[in-house]
Amino acid sequence: MQNIEAFKAFLSKPQRVVITTHHKPDADALGSSLALASYLKKKGHQVHVITPTDYPDFLRWMAGNDEVIIYNENQQDHCAALVADATLIFCLDFSSLDRINELGAEVRESKAKKVLIDHHLEPEDFADFVKWTTEAAATAELIYELIYDLGDESLIDKSIAESLYAGIMTDTGSFHHPNTTKNVFRVCGELVGLGADTARVSKLIYDSNSVDRIKFIGFALSERLTVIPELRTAYFVISADDLKKYHSRTGDTEGLVNYALSIEGIIFAAVIIDRTEAIKMSFRSIGDFSVNTFARKHFEGGGHKNAAGGKSDESLEKTVSKFEALLKDYKKELTTTIVEYAD
Template sequence: MQDILKLKEVLEIPQNIIITTHHKPDADALGSSLGLYNYLIKKGHQVTVITPSDYADFLAWMKGNDKVVVFSDGNESLSQSLVNKADIIFCLDFSNLKRIKELGELVRNSSAKKVLIDHHREPEQFADYGYHDVGSASTAQLVYKTIVAYGDKHLVDKDIAECFYAGIMTDTGSFKHPNTNKEVHEIVAELIDLGANNSEVSRLIYDTNSLDRLKFLGFALSQRLKVFPEYHVAYFAISMKDLEKFKSRTGDTEGLVNYALSINGITMAALFTESEEGVKLSLRSIGDFEVNTLAAHYFNGGGHKNAAGGISYKSLDDTVAFFENIIKEYSVQLKNKKPIETYV
């Protein structure tokens, strides 16, 4: 926190500011970005949010969404121009510039002051200012605490509060993950007091589905879920043909991996999603099993102890086969006292 406090004096003078976040932004990434965006606008700064890629439609309600520049939507030249003019670049919810793809090199080469606010492990040392806390449940939480530390809590209105609430709610799994501590509840209580409509935010994110997405979910659960009772592991393997069949859009696989993890007795769950760029992995676990180390060692990834991601450049079938061999090596660590139901 001390490091980010040094930035307060710089922000007293209007600046040209860019805010960026990771590829395929989730609610914490976009919520922290647009929450900060709306705050900095109030402070008199010129601000633009640039995302490396598109994101789920269920996040489009956040104030400022219509002003976001999506780098991959043919906005490479515009992004280059905006970054070149920037005085300050905020990097939110990612710890390494490779997480923002081609945009990362633009940021790295920029003469602007860089600010990193994040809660992922092993941050790259590229920022001039930073607030990095792996103990924080979300980046939105850190951005909100920064605003409060600057003495500007009074500037957090309903729209800003709801952006931050969305980030905290989703990164805590609706307040059920182990990272949901006393401070989380205290902060979300403050955000509700500041105007956040918690039930409406939850509805917009979790209960706004297309018919195609619900059909896809049913298909994935009935046809693509595989369980290894002896290893306490379950996974989904989703091909591009599966996604095309159900007209899937960005965000339609969000939360799918948690269904596998919810099976009684499962210690680790995985979601393999085939794309033109490779096979994306989402890993989840319970207890002491660290999926971030597995993701980093085998799948060019990382993340948190119980929630991580990565990528494979093998085919979908080869990636799944590789994963099935890996879990055999972790059989002792994956042991769970709860047995898998016999019908699996």
């Protein structure tokens, strides 16, 4: 954060703080939000965490979860009042206000000072204070650095450390992705030193599956996976009926796209899901093929070079047809992309 001293001075007085994060929060979004909230409360600020939607049950172990306010029809007025009354609003793990749905307009109109902390491409210019870089693997990495830069590393306790570790662990794909840098290991090492139990966090995140979710994954792998070797592409198409059949809950489809990307020779993977209100899409890639560009250009989305999302307001069938047609347009890029790994 370039104006860290001005920000530190602003935080020297008690503030009414709202922390919000993107639609369908993942471990990085929620972990960053709850860790920051816990830290700010220790500093004497009044803090509320508001999420635009619900989030997976396997994240509810994080300290502070019981106080999260989910923006829905029963809480809209309450959330609006908190945003309007806030003197400081943190926007974590998203680059534009449309990523927080109806909350976006309320945050934009608020007279509060706004802070953007994020690592996604092309951030919207709306914040008074910004800590942003695409070189960070996770927003949780940036939250740790912010607390450190403010001179308050001693305030990071076990619960804060574990929430931040969860965000970094998941956004690096358990340290598998190319965004796993030297700084990632340095920060995680510090978090372990501050009390983070890595085995516990991994167990809570990855080993809390319901029987329905395991059966759904098996069904998706056997019945809904399409592989196109000549285009180095694999993708899942999941209907609303599929989700209903397996009693799908928020988070049950998370990580499915990685199964497609794990296939030998595949560099582009997608999951296309009928969420009824819209068709939601997740994209992953290996090497120089930019799914961020693909999502922004064709499916009103974006994200990172190798991990992005998108959506479509057309039917599932039309969306899949459009996607398959686009693959042919990108044939040269898909077939010539070089992926190199050291022996």
